[in-house]
Amino acid sequence: MSTTEPPxxxxxxxxxxxxxxxxxxRSCLRAGLATYGIDVRQEALDALSQAGATAVGTDGRAFAxxxxxxxxxxxxAAQCRSALFGPLGIAPHLRPGTxxxxxxxxxxxDACRLNxxxxxxxxPMLDAPVSGGSIRAAEGRxxxxxxxxxxxxxxxRPLLDAIAARVFEIGPDIGQGSTVKIIHxxxxxxxxxxxxxSMALASRAGIPLQxxxxxxxxxxxxxxxxENRMPHVLKGDYTPHSSVDIFVKDLGLVLDTGQxxxxxxxxxxLAHSLFLNASNxxxxxxxxxxxxxxxxxxxxxxxxxxxxxxxEP
Amino acid sequence: MSTTEPPxxxxxxxxxxxxxxxxxxRSCLRAGLATYGIDVRQEALDALSQAGATAVGTDGRAFAxxxxxxxxxxxxAAQCRSALFGPLGIAPHLRPGTxxxxxxxxxxxDACRLNxxxxxxxxPMLDAPVSGGSIRAAEGRxxxxxxxxxxxxxxxRPLLDAIAARVFEIGPDIGQGSTVKIIHxxxxxxxxxxxxxSMALASRAGIPLQxxxxxxxxxxxxxxxxENRMPHVLKGDYTPHSSVDIFVKDLGLVLDTGQxxxxxxxxxxLAHSLFLNASNxxxxxxxxxxxxxxxxxxxxxxxxxxxxxxxEP
Numbered sequence: 001m002s003t004t005e006p007p008x009x010x011x012x013x014x015x016x017x018x019x020x021x022x023x024x025x026r027s028c029l030r031a032g033l034a035t036y037g038i039d040v041r042q043e044a045l046d047a048l049s050q051a052g053a054t055a056v057g058t059d060g061r062a063f064a065x066x067x068x069x070x071x072x073x074x075x076x077a078a079q080c081r082s083a084l085f086g087p088l089g090i091a092p093h094l095r096p097g098t099x100x101x102x103x104x105x106x107x108x109x110d111a112c113r114l115n116x117x118x119x120x121x122x123x124p125m126l127d128a129p130v131s132g133g134s135i136r137a138a139e140g141r142x143x144x145x146x147x148x149x150x151x152x153x154x155x156x157r158p159l160l161d162a163i164a165a166r167v168f169e170i171g172p173d174i175g176q177g178s179t180v181k182i183i184h185x186x187x188x189x190x191x192x193x194x195x196x197x198s199m200a201l202a203s204r205a206g207i208p209l210q211x212x213x214x215x216x217x218x219x220x221x222x223x224x225x226x227e228n229r230m231p232h233v234l235k236g237d238y239t240p241h242s243s244v245d246i247f248v249k250d251l252g253l254v255l256d257t258g259q260x261x262x263x264x265x266x267x268x269x270l271a272h273s274l275f276l277n278a279s280n281x282x283x284x285x286x287x288x289x290x291x292x293x294x295x296x297x298x299x300x301x302x303x304x305x306x307x308x309x310x311x312e313p
Numbered sequence: 314m315s316t317t318e319p320p321x322x323x324x325x326x327x328x329x330x331x332x333x334x335x336x337x338x339r340s341c342l343r344a345g346l347a348t349y350g351i352d353v354r355q356e357a358l359d360a361l362s363q364a365g366a367t368a369v370g371t372d373g374r375a376f377a378x379x380x381x382x383x384x385x386x387x388x389x390a391a392q393c394r395s396a397l398f399g400p401l402g403i404a405p406h407l408r409p410g411t412x413x414x415x416x417x418x419x420x421x422x423d424a425c426r427l428n429x430x431x432x433x434x435x436x437p438m439l440d441a442p443v444s445g446g447s448i449r450a451a452e453g454r455x456x457x458x459x460x461x462x463x464x465x466x467x468x469x470r471p472l473l474d475a476i477a478a479r480v481f482e483i484g485p486d487i488g489q490g491s492t493v494k495i496i497h498x499x500x501x502x503x504x505x506x507x508x509x510x511s512m513a514l515a516s517r518a519g520i521p522l523q524x525x526x527x528x529x530x531x532x533x534x535x536x537x538x539x540e541n542r543m544p545h546v547l548k549g550d551y552t553p554h555s556s557v558d559i560f561v562k563d564l565g566l567v568l569d570t571g572q573x574x575x576x577x578x579x580x581x582x583l584a585h586s587l588f589l590n591a592s593n594x595x596x597x598x599x600x601x602x603x604x605x606x607x608x609x610x611x612x613x614x615x616x617x618x619x620x621x622x623x624x625e626p
Contacts, residue, residue, distance in 0.1 A: 131532040143532045168528050170520065179518045180528055183511050187534035190510075194503040194580050198496050201567075204576045205492045207483065215481050215493055219444040219456045221500035223536035254514075263517045263610065267507050270583050297576065 009034040010158040011067050013060055013090070015083045016074035016104075017044035019241075020130065023137025024073060024163045026051055030140065031162035036063055038083065038090070064093035069159050070100045073130075076249065077110035085117060096122035099155045103130045103144075105185065107253055108175030109260065115174040124152040127174045129181030130164075133228075134241065141165035145184070147176035182257050185250040186268045189288075191225035192247065193271040196292035198226075199233055203298040209234055229289040236302020238286040245284040247275045247291075323347065323471040324380050326373055326403070328396045329387035329417075330357035332554075333443065336450025337386060337476045339364055343453065344475035349376055351396065351403070377406035382472050383413045386443075389562065390423035398430060409435035412468045416443045416457075418498065420566055421488030422573065428487040437465040440487045442494030445478075446541075447554065454478035458497070460489035495570050498563040499581045502601075504538035505560065506584040509605035511539075512546055516611040522547055542602040549615020551599040558597040560588045560604075 013036035014025040022044060028035040029052050037048040037056040045056040055063050070090070072080050080102055084091040094100075100123050102114060115125045125148060132142035140163050146153055147170040153160070160167050170176040198221075202212040213234060217227050232238060251272035258265040274291055283290040292300065326349035327338040335357060341348040342365050350361040350369040358369040368376050383403070385393050393415055397404040407413075413436050415427060424440045431438045438461060445455035453476050459466055460483040466473070473480050483489045511534075515525040526547060530540050545551060564585035571578040587604055596603040605613065 131528075131534070133533060143528070145528055166531055168524060170524055170528075176520065180515075180520055180525060183515050183518070183520065183525060184529060184532055184534040186511050186514065187507055187529060187536070187539065190507040190580070191504065191534070191536060194500055194507070197503075197578055197580050198499050201499065201571065201574070201576055201578060202493075202496050204574045205496070205570070207489065207493055207496065211481060211483055212493060212496060215444075215456070215458055215483075216497055216500060218479055219497060220446060220537050220541070221444070221497040221504070223500070223504060223539075224533045226500065226536075228533070257518070258514065261514070261517045263514055264608070265510055265514060266587070267503070267510050267580065267583060270580060274579070295577070 010069070011054070012036065012069045012071060012159050013038055013063070013067050014071045014073060015039070015060070016072060016079065017041070017048060018073065018075070019134035020137045020142070021073035022048065023134055023139075024071060024142070025053070026138060027140030027163045028159065029053065031158075033158060033162055036060065036067065059088045060090045061088065061093045064090040065095055067094060067098055069156055070094065070098065071159060071163075072100065072102045072104060074104050076104055077106035077114070080104050080106065080114055084114070091118065091121055091123060094121070094123055097124070099124050099126060099152050101126045101128050101156050101159065103128050105129050105181050105250055105253065106178055107182070107256055108178045111175050111178040124149060124155075125174060126152050126156055127177035129177055131181070131184060136165070137163070144168065145170055145177045145180045147171050148174055179257065182250070182253045185247075186254045186265065188225055189247045189251045189254070189275065190267050190271045191223040192229055192288050193274050193291055195223065195226040195230055196233070196289065196294075199230060200292055200295040200298055203300060209301070229287070232287050232289040233292055234301055236300060238283070238290045240285060240287045242288050243285050244275055244278050244288050244290055247288050248272070248279050248284070251275060323382070324367070325349065325382045325384060325472050326351055326376070326380050327384045327386060328352070328373070329385060329392065330354070330361060331386065331388070332447035333450045333455070334386035335361065336447055337384060337455070338366070339451060340453030340476045341472065342366065344471075346471060346475055349373065349380065372401045373403045374401065374406045377403040378408055380407060380411055382469055383407065383411065384472060384476075385413065385415045385417060387417050389417055390419035390427070393417050393419065393427055397427070404431065404434055404436060407434070407436055410437070412437050412439060412465050414439045414441050414469050414472065416441050418442050418494050418563055418566065419491055420495070420569055421491045424488050424491040437462060437468070438487060439465050439469055440490035442490055443477075444494070444497060449478070450476070457481065458483055458490045458493045460484050461487055492570065495563070495566045498560075499567045499578065501538055502560045502564045502567070502588065503580050503584045504536040505542055505601050506587050506604055508536065508539040508543050509546070509602065509607075512543060513605055513608035513611055516613060522614070542600070545600050545602040546605055547614055549613060551596070551603045553598060553600045555601050556598050557588055557591050557601050557603055560601050561585070561592050561597070564588060
């Protein structure tokens with residue numbers, strides 16, 4: 001005698017409901033996973049609850065033992081440690097063997113430290129940073145750079161299928177995924193800083209910025225970041241999608257990585273200085289394209305025409 | 314030298330039959346224009362002649378008076394001046410009013426000087442650098458960044474239709490087209506240098522380079538140059554498409570432009586130093602991706618495994 005029972009759903013908690021985490025959580029719901037949300041911000045929890053989450057909370061310990069997988073998408077290594085091992089940390093409450101996908105951008109060394117702590121609780125970790133931005137996260141189409149045991153990746157497959165368009169298996173060692181993400185961020189950060197330098201020089205030269213944008217995006221000087229971020233400069237709208245301070249952090253990780261490997265990264269070091277200076281000038285929480293605010297002596301869209309300082313905040 | 318003339322009403326000479334010029338000349342032939350070629354290299358002249366050119370030569374003075382337009386595609390400003398005003402220069406032999414499209418990458422100041430000299434002979438100039446590479450040139454699909462009188466552009470229309478996919482009208486002033494091209498080259502050069510830095514760091518970190526390439530080209534860190542040039546590094550093949558020394562020149566023009574405008578271009582200045590160093594190390598005539606040869610202490614595809622100097626030439 002058989003009963004027609006729907007297959008038992010896959011239970012996943014998403015920790016960190018920022019623009020990427022919220023998009024990933026919504027993609028899990030859309031894929032039919034039993035989805036749980038953990039964040040410090042009540043409005044994010046309410047939004048995910050309304051979208052159909054099984055349970056949400058600032059404290060996930062009550063439902064930790066029901067989970068088949070955990071996805072960590074906070075900003076940095078410290079937040080990962082706190083979410084897993086802090087006063088409200090869920091790691092000690094997970095069933096042994098529950099796979100933990102760690103997608104914060106952090107150093108390979110931090111990824112290894114987290115892995116050691118998880119391993120002590122028999123919790124397998126996937127070192128799996130992501131790229132793609134909030135729009136692709138909401139569509140379930142992010143890119144994942146994963147390293148770790150292939151058995152761990154296999155057990156995370158329902159989650160990966162829900163959130164990712166592409167999963168790159170970098171290698172078996174924890175830290176390799178983080179290293180690839182950091183090298184990726186080298187390019188992303190340098191491209192934004194170079195895009196800003198080119199637009200600033202065009203402004204100084206009296207070239208219409210929309211014309212420069214149209215030329216570059218149809219020619220060999222284009223980059224994903226130029227095409228995606230420079231419309232913010234054209235509109236004079238620095239509402240943050242990803243902030244200046246994110247690249248202060250991520251290019252800092254590039255320099256840490258170079259230092260650990262005794263390897264020079266001169267362009268990343270310069271771009272880091274430019275983001276640092278923009279942050280110190282008061283633009284840290286603005287969109288990363290606000291690195292163009294480093295340049296004085298130009299007029300940009302949205303500037304007060306009587307102010308040629310570059311628009312001090 | 315052939316003397317058969319097709320029944321086309323529009324006669325155009327292409328000066329400088331390098332990879333871009335030869336592609337443009339072939340596109341003119343394909344479009345049915347009566348096409349003439351001028352170059353110092355006999356093998357280039359022979360190739361264009363066999364492709365159906367009306368006439369070719371190291372000296373174009375004999376057919377100058379039959380031309381409806383001239384396209385200059387040599388490497389730099391000095392070659393433009395020589396081709397027009399040197400001992401074999403054709404400018405004094407053109408009919409007054411013949412439009413001259415100048416597509417070398419040169420400073421706005423050099424473009425203006427050339428315009429002054431042409432104007433004295435009643436020859437209207439279009440300041441019209443191009444982008445797109447040799448493949449798109451051969452397909453008649455380059456991008457043109459044009460400035461000058463719209464009447465000059467109108468008279469060059471049969472030529473532009475033959476060679477270009479897009480023609481951006483930057484503005485009415487000679488020098489604006491050159492400035493946009495130079496700013497474009499800022500991005501192109503920085504992107505190649507950043508791509509090299511990222512691949513070098515990946516090599517040092519033990520990340521498979523093909524994996525990094527696959528991740529970056531499917532994520533937000535991508536650039537046209539990363540995608541186009543890094544396969545040369547993956548193959549260890551530095552056969553020049555565009556050389557290190559081209560970016561020594563073009564990023565030098567970026568710095569000259571910044572100096573003329575009293576405007577800082579820190580990332581371009583650093584990238585220029587990296588291309589200069591690669592040139593001094595003996596890689597000047599290799600593909601521009603050979604800027605990665607600046608980095609010692611790594612193994613790259615094609616390297617002698619016993620040599621960790623970075624592959625001295």
